[in-house]
Amino acid sequence: MEIDVKFFASLRERMGRTSDKVTLDGDVATVSDVWNQLSSEPIPNNILVAVNKEYTDLSQELKSGDEVAFFPPVTGG
Amino acid sequence: MEIDVKFFASLRERMGRTSDKVTLDGDVATVSDVWNQLSSEPIPNNILVAVNKEYTDLSQELKSGDEVAFFPPVTGG
Amino acid sequence: MRVVVQEEALDPYKEIKHHEETVLESGKHGGVVSFVGTMRDFNDGEDVSAMNLDHYPGMTEKHIEQVCQEAMDGWDVMDVLVVHRVGDMYPSDPIVLVAVWSAHRASAFDACRYVINYLKERAPFWKCEVTKAGKKHWVEHNSKDPGVAESREKAV
Amino acid sequence: MRVVVQEEALDPYKEIKHHEETVLESGKHGGVVSFVGTMRDFNDGEDVSAMNLDHYPGMTEKHIEQVCQEAMDGWDVMDVLVVHRVGDMYPSDPIVLVAVWSAHRASAFDACRYVINYLKERAPFWKCEVTKAGKKHWVEHNSKDPGVAESREKAV
Secondary structure, eight states, X not given: OEEEEEEOHHHHHHHTOSEEXXXXXSSOOBHXXXXXXXXXXXXXXXXXXXXXXXXXXXXXXXXXXXXXXXXXXXXXX | OEEEEEEOHHXXXXXXXXXXXXXXXXXXXXXXXXXXXXXXXXXXXXXXXXXXXXXXXXXXXXXXXXXXXXXXOOOOO | OEEEEESSOOOHHHHHHHHHHHTSOTTOOOEEEEEEEEOOSXXXXXXXXXXXXXXXXXXXHHHHHHHHHHHHHHSOOSEEEEEEXXXXXXXXXXXXXXXEXXXXXXXXXXXXXXXXXXXXXXXXXXXXXXXXXXXXXXXXXXXXXXXXXXXXXXXX | OEEEEESSOOOHHHHHHHHHHHTSOXXXXXXXXXXXXXXXXXXXXXXXXXXXXXXXXXXXXXXXXXXXXXXXXXXXXXXXXXXXXXXXXXXXXXXXXXEEEESSHHHHHHHHHHHHHHHHXXXXXXXXXXXXXXXXXXXXXXXXXXXXXXXXXXXX
C-alpha cells in the first residue's frame, strides 16, 4: 500500500524533508511500520502522530492512500 | 448642620427633585434624621444610602457639609 | 489603569487600540481579555427601543476605580481599562468595555471577569428603558448572571 | 462559527467588528468576550526578535473547529470567531483572536477560555523563535498557563 507522509517543525528539519511517500508490502500495516521504513532510528519519545489529520498512535492500522503525519508537541496560540 | 442631599433614578422622580439641602438642629444627626426631614413617609426598604460617595447605612452620623445620596438598587453595566 | 464614564458613543476596540498605543509598553503583554457589553433590544420578554443610563457623577468613577484596583491587586495583570457610557442609547450600542492586559491569560480572564461582575454589583448606574410601545420604566433589578460569588473567591 | 488561519497580519478588532456587522443579528447579544494573544519580545528569559509559526494546513483548522463546536455545545453562546496567524511575525503582533458572543457574560467568559485553552493544547502549531543574537530555535513546550483542567471541568 501507498502512504503519504508529512513532517512538521523540528522533525521536518531533522528528517530533511517536508513530505515523503512510502510503499509497504502486504495487506496490513501500522504507523510503526511507516516510521521503520523512513528511519533506522526508533521514533523519538515525544513525537505525535496523526492519520488523516486526526491524532492517533503508532499502533493504528492503515489503508492505502492514508496521510500519516509525524510532529513534535504543539506549541501554538 | 447643613447637609447636601441627592436623589437618583426612580427615587429622584418620586421625590420630584434631583437634590436638596437640609438644615438639622443640634450637634448629632444621622442619615435617618435627614430622611425624616425630607419625607413624612418611612424610607423604602430597598433604598441605598451613600455619604460622601461611599455606601453606608441609615445609622451613620453626619457632619456639616456632608453629601448624602439616596437611590434604588443599581442596575448598570 | 484608566476609568472613563462618558456620554459620547463608545467605540470599544478603538479604545483598546488607543490604550495599547499610548500607555502600554510594546511587546510585553502576552494577551488581552476584553468584555464588551452591548444594549439588547429586549429585556424580561419585552421589546426595548431606547435606554437612558443614569449615574452618580464622582461616585460611579470612584467605585469602578476601586474594583479595578482590587483586580490589579488580586491578579498578575499589567493594566486595566474601563470605559462606560451613560445617557441615551439604543439597541446594539456598546455600553461598557473592560479590558485587562497580562503576561498570562488565566490572570487576564479572572481579572476581567472580576471587574465586570463587581462593576455591575457596586457602581451606581440605573437603567431606564423605553419599550417599543413608548412606555418608560426603571429597571428594578439587574438580570442575574452567575459568576459573582465564584469570581470573588478567586481574588486574593 | 468562523475559523480562519492566515498568513496576513491580524487586526483582531477589525475582525470582531466585521463579524458583528456581517454575521450577527443586531441587538440580540448582550456581550462579547475576546482574547487576543500577542507576540512577546521575550520567552524563558531570552530576548526574541522574530518568530515563525508553522502549522499543518487542514488539520489545524479542523481541530480549532472541533474546539469551537465543543464550546458552542457546552455553553449558551451565540457565536464563536477564531482567527489565527501563521508564518513570520514580530514582537507585539497579534497571533490569535478568540471572540465569543452570548446573551450572558458568564457563558461568554467560560466558552472563550475553553477555546483558547484547548486550541493551545490541541491545534497543531509550532513556534520557531529567532533571538536578538540571531539564533533560531524551536520552542519545545508551551508556557504553562493554569486553567486548562479547570476550564475542561466546566464543559458540559
